[in-house]
Amino acid sequence: MLAIRIADVRYRYGDREALCGLSLDVAPGETVTVLGPNGSGKSTLFRLISTLMPMQQGEIDVFGCSVRTDAARVRGALGVVFQSPSLDKKLTVRENLRCHAAMYGLGGLELKRRIGEMLGRLKLEDRAGDRVETLSGGLKRRVELAKGMLHEPRLLVLDEPSTGLDPAARSDLWRYLGEVSEQDGVTVVATSHLLEEAERADRIAIVHQGQVVACDTPTALKSSLGGDAITLRSADPKALAAAIEEKFNCPAQVLDGVVRLEQPDGHQWASRLFEGVGDRFDELTIGKPTLEDVFIARTGHRFFAE
Numbered sequence: 001m002l003a004i005r006i007a008d009v010r011y012r013y014g015d016r017e018a019l020c021g022l023s024l025d026v027a028p029g030e031t032v033t034v035l036g037p038n039g040s041g042k043s044t045l046f047r048l049i050s051t052l053m054p055m056q057q058g059e060i061d062v063f064g065c066s067v068r069t070d071a072a073r074v075r076g077a078l079g080v081v082f083q084s085p086s087l088d089k090k091l092t093v094r095e096n097l098r099c100h101a102a103m104y105g106l107g108g109l110e111l112k113r114r115i116g117e118m119l120g121r122l123k124l125e126d127r128a129g130d131r132v133e134t135l136s137g138g139l140k141r142r143v144e145l146a147k148g149m150l151h152e153p154r155l156l157v158l159d160e161p162s163t164g165l166d167p168a169a170r171s172d173l174w175r176y177l178g179e180v181s182e183q184d185g186v187t188v189v190a191t192s193h194l195l196e197e198a199e200r201a202d203r204i205a206i207v208h209q210g211q212v213v214a215c216d217t218p219t220a221l222k223s224s225l226g227g228d229a230i231t232l233r234s235a236d237p238k239a240l241a242a243a244i245e246e247k248f249n250c251p252a253q254v255l256d257g258v259v260r261l262e263q264p265d266g267h268q269w270a271s272r273l274f275e276g277v278g279d280r281f282d283e284l285t286i287g288k289p290t291l292e293d294v295f296i297a298r299t300g301h302r303f304f305a306e
């Protein structure tokens with residue numbers, strides 16, 4: 001049984017279509033990043049999976065339970081970490097965890113055990129009695145995670161979990177997510193608009209304008225481009241692209257004033273380009289394809305220009 005089955009989901013806010021037939025399957029125990037630029041529909045998808053908004057069209061099942069007809073069971077299987085802080089600043093770390101546990105009917109010795117375990121795993125033991133308002137951003141995120149994991153969910157969904165974290169705290173967060181996935185078999189689905197952190201997951205679902213445009217392991221996505229990414233800067237990029245296409249009979253794309261090609265043998269292409277059209281460009285760069293190159297290849301847009 002799949003951990004999540006998302007089939008042809010559409011969602012509109014008035015005239016604006018935020019999800020346009022989005023489909024994605026997630027297997028139990030996987031970590032998946034839903035990667036997309038601002039406005040691509042990630043938070044809308046997160047809200048639908050976590051039953052915070054009613055579905056309009058399409059289906060979402062969590063461990064076989066429909067978010068439409070079985071929302072209570074879906075919620076029982078889910079741990080949710082929101083983009084905006086959900087902690088009570090005036091309460092201590094332990095008090096926040098206790099309040100959350102009450103909503104799941106947890107109490108007594110079992111609750112004590114779970115709180116102790118979460119505080120230990122997230123290295124929060126010595127801060128358990130501190131008010132949340134006195135904690136750093138990274139520590140607060142760890143408390144959010146402890147809260148999301150307290151009732152031992154089978155699936156953890158996180159909306160932009162590294163918002164406001166510095167690179168070290170972000171790395172800690174992903175190490176922890178890797179641990180819960182490997183040690184506890186928890187399925188992790190996190191939205192992100194950060195290319196570099198998306199690569200920490202087993203698979204990446206790239207979302208553009210409310211649809212999944214590519215979904216695979218980070219390595220497979222990058223190797224799907226089949227070669228090196230070559231970029232050329234020129235005073236007249238359109239004329240340069242036209243000259244390359246005519247001379248070498250290969251596609252050359254102009255994006256944000258830069259000419260781009262993808263070719264399997266970048267270095268040989270560099271000498272060909274210098275010989276053939278060297279007088280038309282000022283700078284040539286060759287690199288292994290990045291996730292941004294994958295995004296450009298699949299959408300025709302730059303990731304951060306959206």
Ligand SMILES: Nc1ncnc2c1ncn2[C@@H]1O[C@H](COP(=O)(O)OP(=O)(O)OP(=O)(O)O)[C@@H](O)[C@H]1O
Nearest residue numbers: 013016018036037038039040041042043044045193
């Ligand atoms: N409450 C709302 N009312 C109207 N339009 C909305 C609402 N929430 C989101 N939208 C629109 O739906 C589209 C998708 O937004 P969504 O927040 O799901 O994207 P996102 O990928 O999470 O973006 P971000 O990374 O900026 O959080 C956007 O065009 C957004 O403006």
